[in-house]
Amino acid sequence: MRETLADWRPAVDEAIADLVPREIDDDYLESFFGSPTYEYDSTGIQGALSTPLWDLLDRGGKRWRAVLFLVFVEGFGEDPAEYLPYACIPEILHNGTIIVDDVEDGATIRRGEPALHRVYGRDIALNAGNAMYFLPLKILTRDPADLPADRRLAAYEMLMYELNRTHLGQGMDISWHNEREVRVGVEEYLEMCACKTGCLGRIVARLAAIITDQPPAVEQAVANYAELTAVAFQIGDDILDVEHSLGRAGEFGKEFGNDIREGKKTLMVIHAVEHSEPERARRLQDILEADDNTDADILEALSILEAAGSVDYARDRALELAADARAAIDGLGFDDETNRKLREFTEFVIERDE
Amino acid sequence: MRETLADWRPAVDEAIADLVPREIDDDYLESFFGSPTYEYDSTGIQGALSTPLWDLLDRGGKRWRAVLFLVFVEGFGEDPAEYLPYACIPEILHNGTIIVDDVEDGATIRRGEPALHRVYGRDIALNAGNAMYFLPLKILTRDPADLPADRRLAAYEMLMYELNRTHLGQGMDISWHNEREVRVGVEEYLEMCACKTGCLGRIVARLAAIITDQPPAVEQAVANYAELTAVAFQIGDDILDVEHSLGRAGEFGKEFGNDIREGKKTLMVIHAVEHSEPERARRLQDILEADDNTDADILEALSILEAAGSVDYARDRALELAADARAAIDGLGFDDETNRKLREFTEFVIERDE
Structure with missing residues (x-):
């Protein structure tokens, strides 16, 4: 186990980057979302999903929800490192609710910078926030721990x-x-x-x-x-x-x-x-x-x-x-x-x- | 089978009303969402969920998604009436996306009346729309057809x-x-x-x-x-x-x-x-x-x-x-x-x- 709780943060961010890379390409889209019927536009999806998500995460946040999850997993006698993708589920959900709440409240500032809907527009921010409600739930289907x-x-x-x-x-x-x-x-x-x-x-x-x-x-x-x-x-x-x-x-x-x-x-x-x-x-x-x-x-x-x-x-x-x-x-x-x-x-x- | 596709609409609306009654009370909340830890505020939830949902549904819409589902079920040799709660899943999801899309686009009119966020405020409309993303997914857990x-x-x-x-x-x-x-x-x-x-x-x-x-x-x-x-x-x-x-x-x-x-x-x-x-x-x-x-x-x-x-x-x-x-x-x-x-x-x- 890491010495202090905060030590887990880089590993959590790496696990999130495995789920939503900072740079999106067609190979990632096919492997995470399934083959397109026609053709994906990775440039558009980069701007609609990955860029706003990482903008918010890079502003800070202690990833407490992921860390608490890992503390429980270790407490239950399992190796937390094996369950890192699952630790991302509550963390991505939480950050999605932040984006949506800020739109609902008409918030101006989030983590010291303009709220996401003020940077990217209400449409992009809201769709990214809602995408972050379903993206983590897909992890269970991908089933990295073979449950x-x-x-x-x-x-x-x-x-x-x-x-x-x-x-x-x-x-x-x-x-x-x-x-x-x-x-x-x-x-x-x-x-x-x-x-x-x-x-x-x-x-x-x-x-x-x-x-x-x-x-x-x-x-x-x-x-x-x-x-x-x-x-x-x-x-x-x-x-x-x-x-x-x-x-x-x-x-x-x-x-x-x-x-x-x-x-x-x-x-x-x-x-x-x-x-x-x-x-x-x-x-x-x-x-x-x-x-x-x-x-x-x-x-x-x-x-x-x-x-x-x-x-x-x-x-x-x-x-x-x-x-x-x-x-x-x-x-x-x-x-x-x-x-x-x-x-x-x-x-x-x-x-x-x- | 009903004579024409449109004949299904009242039955679909009744099935939706079984899931989200027009008038919400504590008994409903307990049975659908689970017992509260403390105490629900059914008045607040009425205004945040049931009222906006039924406002939108009562404005019209042909419930095509529910009807198409029932056509398939009958085509597969099953009794559509038995699967009515499941027919509500795509229908409620669809109406949820309408509310959210209207917030994203800043739409003014929906089905001939002011868009929901202009009637109830952006916060209520958005939360109701997002609630309608998860509410129907709970039907599978309630499992009315004993799958x-x-x-x-x-x-x-x-x-x-x-x-x-x-x-x-x-x-x-x-x-x-x-x-x-x-x-x-x-x-x-x-x-x-x-x-x-x-x-x-x-x-x-x-x-x-x-x-x-x-x-x-x-x-x-x-x-x-x-x-x-x-x-x-x-x-x-x-x-x-x-x-x-x-x-x-x-x-x-x-x-x-x-x-x-x-x-x-x-x-x-x-x-x-x-x-x-x-x-x-x-x-x-x-x-x-x-x-x-x-x-x-x-x-x-x-x-x-x-x-x-x-x-x-x-x-x-x-x-x-x-x-x-x-x-x-x-x-x-x-x-x-x-x-x-x-x-x-x-x-x-x-x-x-x-």
């Missing part, structure tokens, strides 16, 4: 389960975003995270369990670990946005109070609306709804969250979820090194900005 | 093959659209159609063959039929746009010369660029490239296509492809009624506007 048919089918059925729920989660999040009032409670918020963010984590864990032929209880346990970690991560992300903003009060930068400006219904917002005086709750929702907030409005919203104890509440929930994640894999019999790495993921969730 | 595991796996592997190629075809089309020059030839154009439009037809045919357990040669033959028919259909569509425009010369309506205005590299354009004097070919490309064409410019482009014999050429190619489609299913031993219906699809391709 028996029942495991390939189980992997497809698992992927269909999780990818359907991903779109439910995204659908809930978008719906709320477009609503004036904070209509939902904590349980719906956690479900949205479990579906939208958690399902991709569950794919990582379940895929590792399925291809190494683990019993259902183990697959279930690692799926719970991954879902809980992802939900905690999502809450941690929202907390960071608030803390970052409070720390920057008065700096008047673009980075200040992003989630409030976007009107995001975070766990903190839901908690604050439930636990504030009616007029303060009303004021918070008005600020979230408005398009033309001043920095003073943003600070006021942040102070309503703080005064309601919502930041502390969210941090407690995130820590609790991370602890539940660690408990979920207790007793699975992983070696100490694997347990240490899996704990590290759950700690990173809350502490990554410190 | 053996090998056929379910074969269906998934077929779908991954075809859906990957769909995105290649769309990628080629978009790339050319964004290019100044007509760079590609007839073979690449036909490949783009075979991938972009043909693969969904191939899904219809291959799915019917796989779930009724036909031998590989039969699956291949019906796939060829469907691909050839789809390519002929695409060319027929482009011809109709030109003929419609020529018939309307002087009417100065929005519907006049759409494909020229959009700069589409159709088979006729590719042929005309190859077979016109260099200055006429240059002029055609300049008109395709320009954003501010007058009606006179459009008419000039149309006349270049006519003068080069490109409309006749395209019609001949489409008729030839339709004949090849009919030949592909010769000798498969379908009953006369099935053969008649399958011929009807290939004739509809060219003659639908007469």
